[in-house]
Amino acid sequence: MSRYALAWRIARRELRGGLAGFRVFLACLALGVGAIAAVGSVRVSIEAGLTEQGAVLMGGDAKATFTYRFATEAERAWLESASERVSEIVDFRSMAVVQKPEGPPERGLTQVKAVDDAWPLYGAPELEPALDLATALDGQDGLPGAVMDPVLMGRLDLQPGDSFALGEQSFILMAALEREPDNAGGGFGLGPRTLVRTEDLAASGLIAPGTLFDTEYRLALPLGSDLDALETSAEAQFAESGLRWQDARAGAPGITEFVNRLGAFLVLVGIAGLAVGGVGVSAAVRAYLEGKVAVIATLKTLGAEGRTIFAAYMMQIGVLAAVGIVLGLALGATVPFLAAPFLQDRLPVPAIVSVYPGPLAEAALYGALTAFLFTLWPLARTEQVRAAALFRDISGGSRVLPRPIYLLVTALGLAALVGAAAWFSGTWYLALVSAAGILGALVLLVLAAAGIRVLSRKVARTRAVRGRPAVRLALGAVGGPSGEAASVVLSLGLGLSVLAAVGQIDWNLRSAIARDLPDVAPSYFMVDIQPDQLSGFLERLEGDPQVSRVDTAPMLRGVITRINGQPAAEVAGEHWVLQGDRGVTYAAQPDSRTTITSGTWWPEDYDGPPQISFAAEEGAEMGLSLGDEMTVNILGRDITGTVTSFRDVDFSTAGIGFILSMNPSALQAAPHTHIATIYAEEAAEAAILRDLAQAYPNITAIRVRDAIDRVAELLAGIAAAITYGALATLVTGVVVLIGAAAAGEKARVFEAAVLKTVGAVRGQVLAYFALRSALLGLAAGAVAMVAGGLGGWAVVTFIMNASFRFEPYSALGIVLGGVAMTTLAGLAFAWRPLAARPARVLRARE
């Protein structure tokens, strides 16, 4: 019989013992695999919904977008020839103004969507009351109709039948816009939606040359259209005129990418959870094998070789791991069905919930690799058990490292796990950084556990704790040779560390946004100021003592199409500056706050070939250098200039910052508007808005505090998702903790019996147990606070480029949480030791 057949026989016989000793093993693996499978399944469900509804979300099978302008006749003709139907929409920000019978008018920032009769090509809007869209937009009483997001209606206190103005055009509100079929592709909007007909805006003064608006031409294509061919054709003809092409295969690229990124990140957090579970898995296998030393020694006495025994136990653990993984997959596959109703409100389309094999296979692979990695070393020790163990006192087993082959296999397993995480997450950088973070945290926790043992031992021997037996006993136990400190600090520490890091990052971001930023940020961002309005605009502000500063700049928008004659993407890859259009300005002189980092600014009266001053940091990322030629498409016209200087641009203060500035003569002939930032006392904001909006109805004011609130809301949502991920890790940690407490119960029973024998009353024994658990929790929490603080500092400083300040309250919460969890787990297993009769316990061990 072959070695493996024999090993399998032994394994099968051993498995008759059942799964009783493996509850923690199975729970750890099932939870870890379940969390990852659930995240993956939810992600795929959302993606499936987005893909299936791509055309509805995008508003067509394909679309062409222009900035600042409508399609030219040639462009429009091509679009019509390529499709069955075309729908044109215009999208821009504006102010909805409601006149009140008394008091000043109410104003609200809104994202206006102006549509034609073909809209929507796919799907249908939902209105309340349930009017037909055409009827609603027809209006009544001689006023054109509009429908509006109920949020804005509430803010402006508008009811159907009320009127309001956009620019200089009045509208009658006909209904609330409950659902907009194509609202997912628009990305991050600052204002709630108002929907009107484009033709009704003609008299509003809002869509003038130079004002900020986008146009989209959505196409309904014949069935079987070749989307690739169409894209190639569109780009070949119009890409350099500023046309941007997109088709429904990526109907909501912003959301898809967000879901992908967040999903990938949460899977990495899930792997951290699996690593915590690995600690429990490893402890369970070690305890199981320690109980099997006599069996192994007997098998060796009977002639079994070390490798046969290793194979037999590997097979047993393999079968158990498979059971744990299957349980986890069942759990993970169920979660999306339960989560679907909660997701529904937060997504533009229904997620298509189903059992998807892809994410389940991914989770199973992570589970198998983790189980393998964390059980290999304990299993390798079976080879070291000698037959003589039968005749001697059996204790623990050797502490030496396993044979080199096992070290090599461990390294390969680890590489496979990290490789798989990188492959599946699609981002090597994030996967490697996360893997390094998890490994680093594990090493830190192991070192911290060792440090805590040494420290506890030292403190236990100081005079300070003499005469306080419960404290001294607890410190002695933490510092003693039981290995309890390492197991608790590892299992709980990693989950708490992730939570602590999330807490620090979240708080630092919120405070950066909510407190630090408004100190330097303007009150209002004003856009669409026509050149002839600028002097009047400034006049109103310059005399106001509550206005500390006003910055203005000409504003155009352009797409960087070529760098040194090459398509820009070929030179600078997918840098964000090249994604869509960017604000472009011109100036004769740099303002006093500008720092030129290299090159020289053009002379004040320069009117030669266009010159460009580019943002230094972004320029370096894109590989630009002085003398490079850059072509920018503005309003369909190519302008090629030479980069003659780089300058620092600080986007963190919400002030005016342009990536690209040119000399005035290059741009000032093009139709354009101005933007302005107003720095004023909060109390003066309402009056400024009222005066400016009354004088210049076409100007849109964005209140920076509102924008910041929106960003903060978005960040809070992301922080919440990551916190849930971290909580899953923590739950696994608690399972490991409970497992460790349960495993230690026998030892506690014995200790309690001995202590009672030498005169300890139950209160003292209980105090000792509670203190011992609390000390371990305190240690785990303290280590997590340090590790989380370090992680938070690294993320805030290096990834978010913000200043970091340690936030003590959430950190304190982490420490107290650690103490509470270990104490509860410890006390839950303290009753049996307390109740046990010393004589019976001690005699049973004779």
Next chain:
Amino acid sequence: MTASQTDPILSLHDVTLALDGNAGRVEILHGISLELERGQTVGMIGPSGSGKSSLLMVMGGLERASSGSVMALGNDLSAMDEDALARFRRQHMGVVFQSFHLIPTMTALENVATPLELAGHADAFARAEAELEAVGLGHRTGHYPGQMSGGEQQRVALARAAAPRPDILLADEPTGNLDGATGQAIMDLLFGLRDRHGCTLVLVTHAPELAARCDRTIRLADGRLAQGQRTGSASAEAAE
């Protein structure tokens, strides 16, 4: 209640012990009555299963008698709750076990100091150190039980039992897990400690020659005092 110097230090009256096991209720001790004098050394012998260790546990308040009374130093142990028994032991009793029963997470010094700390002695560690010196382990104070031989562990256990200067020292086959020479050394230490401190020693043993070193021998068979055993404390009996 306080006992006078002439009262028996330990007095058992009609003590029975029955325990519930998997196989049903087992009667272990049947109507044991005996008295031990202050300072007396008593050897308790009998075949395996005769109830020696159970009787020792009842004497130490580690096991509660099913009926009858157990008076120690004038206190009725059967009327005390578990915490009161623990407090009584910390003041008056030391126990040594066959399997040492040291707490594995404590060093030798900490194991010995624990009962002194529980009894509220401010100089617990100094006394524990002196006690370890006395059993020849002054150089092993910082070692954990797992780092010591069986003989060394039992010496730590002796030091732990003797450190609070108990009135009664109970030893349950203290050499049962040790080789002959080591066992002999432990016995010498045990009797040396008793002689130094003058406490009452009750020693459970299988070895007649050890029982013979005691002032008095009690024989147990089937949970009863063997025929001819006197319950009184006046005279010592030689072992056979």
